[in-house]
Amino acid sequence: MNATFENLLTPFLPYLNGNPLTEDSRLHDLGLNSMKAIDLLFTIEDELGVSLPDEDLNDATFATAGALWNAVQRAGTGQEDRKAAA
Amino acid sequence: MSTPTLLPRADPPSYRALDALTTGASGPEVWRALGAEGLLPRAYRDGDPRRGLEPGELGRLLAAVDGRFSLGTTLAVCVPLATCLPLLARAAGPASRTLSDALRGRTVVALAATDDTAGCDLTSLNTEAVFDDDVVELNGTKRWITNATRCEALLVLARHRPGPHFTNFTWVLVPADAPGVHAEPADTDLFDGSGTGHLSFDHVRLGREHVMGGVGRGMSGFAAHIASERLAGALWAVALCRRVLRDTLHHLRERPYADGTLWHVEGIRQRYAAALLLARQHQALTAGLADAVASGRDATSAAMLKASAAGTVERVLDECAHLQGAHGFRRGGPQELRAQAALFGIGGGTTEIVLSVMAGAATDLLEELDR
Numbered sequence: 001m002n003a004t005f006e007n008l009l010t011p012f013l014p015y016l017n018g019n020p021l022t023e024d025s026r027l028h029d030l031g032l033n034s035m036k037a038i039d040l041l042f043t044i045e046d047e048l049g050v051s052l053p054d055e056d057l058n059d060a061t062f063a064t065a066g067a068l069w070n071a072v073q074r075a076g077t078g079q080e081d082r083k084a085a086a
Numbered sequence: 087m088s089t090p091t092l093l094p095r096a097d098p099p100s101y102r103a104l105d106a107l108t109t110g111a112s113g114p115e116v117w118r119a120l121g122a123e124g125l126l127p128r129a130y131r132d133g134d135p136r137r138g139l140e141p142g143e144l145g146r147l148l149a150a151v152d153g154r155f156s157l158g159t160t161l162a163v164c165v166p167l168a169t170c171l172p173l174l175a176r177a178a179g180p181a182s183r184t185l186s187d188a189l190r191g192r193t194v195v196a197l198a199a200t201d202d203t204a205g206c207d208l209t210s211l212n213t214e215a216v217f218d219d220d221v222v223e224l225n226g227t228k229r230w231i232t233n234a235t236r237c238e239a240l241l242v243l244a245r246h247r248p249g250p251h252f253t254n255f256t257w258v259l260v261p262a263d264a265p266g267v268h269a270e271p272a273d274t275d276l277f278d279g280s281g282t283g284h285l286s287f288d289h290v291r292l293g294r295e296h297v298m299g300g301v302g303r304g305m306s307g308f309a310a311h312i313a314s315e316r317l318a319g320a321l322w323a324v325a326l327c328r329r330v331l332r333d334t335l336h337h338l339r340e341r342p343y344a345d346g347t348l349w350h351v352e353g354i355r356q357r358y359a360a361a362l363l364l365a366r367q368h369q370a371l372t373a374g375l376a377d378a379v380a381s382g383r384d385a386t387s388a389a390m391l392k393a394s395a396a397g398t399v400e401r402v403l404d405e406c407a408h409l410q411g412a413h414g415f416r417r418g419g420p421q422e423l424r425a426q427a428a429l430f431g432i433g434g435g436t437t438e439i440v441l442s443v444m445a446g447a448a449t450d451l452l453e454e455l456d457r
Contacts, residue, residue: 034209034250034251034252034305035309035385035443035446037252038252038305038306038309039309039385041306042306042310054300054301054302054303057253057300057301057302057303058247058251058253058254058302059249059251059253059254061253062251062253
């Protein structure tokens, strides 16, 4: 995970309490409820400029910080590939 | 004192086209009249639902409708304007065509979110969308849906996976005349003109192009636009309270009492003033937050507007109904209105739900009080 992603994600995790964020950090346990998860999705799309594909819109993607980071990376790569192809 | 910016003292001349309709006109009749006059796009920034609501114009439009027609008819205009059309604007294909027709007043769209499960927990809804190659099949029911019996198209929130996760839900655009769609009026004397009813979907099969905004984006789409609906409700509440307060003041000034009228009784004047104060407080809050809600996804501000609208409408209408005495029980009077206006505390999220949203942002809201 890069610093930009961690800085983006941290405000949505009220129970992180200054502890380090790892790829195994379970987002729901750290306070990411449904409303916050929707806001997080909007923030990812607005600030990182990526749109998560339909196949990654599932509970597994939002289960851990690492799973979400991987989905964001895949979405970014996919969009770059599509731009290059165009 | 400056003139309120959200609602002018008189309707702009353009809304006078509505005067051609009878006071008993239904929501779809008013929708078609507004569309024919090109007035519906004016509720959006640059006339484009993708760009969000234009609070000033939306407030004027809702005031124009509220001042002429029943609460149910205004409801039937408010919901599609605030929620359905912005949702349609997020999608392509059939949604684009429906949006275009709706903006011209040729199509009335209903928002079918609430299921036969508790409306305060949308993630428990049972209506299913099952995908089979390029076809999506809908099964389930929707309850208490505005415009259900009089619309041409339905935006249906359905689940495509079990479980409460927010990614398990999808919007489907359903033609109201699709095979398997059945609508029946709700058993109520309230909300005349709104076409409120219950819907059932029995093996409704549609092409996958009827999925709106992508599979799994049902709840996020809903969240993105519920703020708009709450802003619209707040603007409507300003108009409704203003109308009822004016009507009440007229009644008090005309009603003989002792050597004068009821308006000369100090206790009555004070009670009226307290209700007027509530309306002005809500108007001020709405004016202060409207742009923030309209221009982004400020869920906390939208929640505040919703809570304020519900509380203000309830207390102002209660007071006005009482001040009008027996006269308040006339058809269309404040006693009838207040029963229907309880909707402000229920539809689009109960007061308890929006207060919970505010509580979740309590620290930020306290910091705003310091500014």
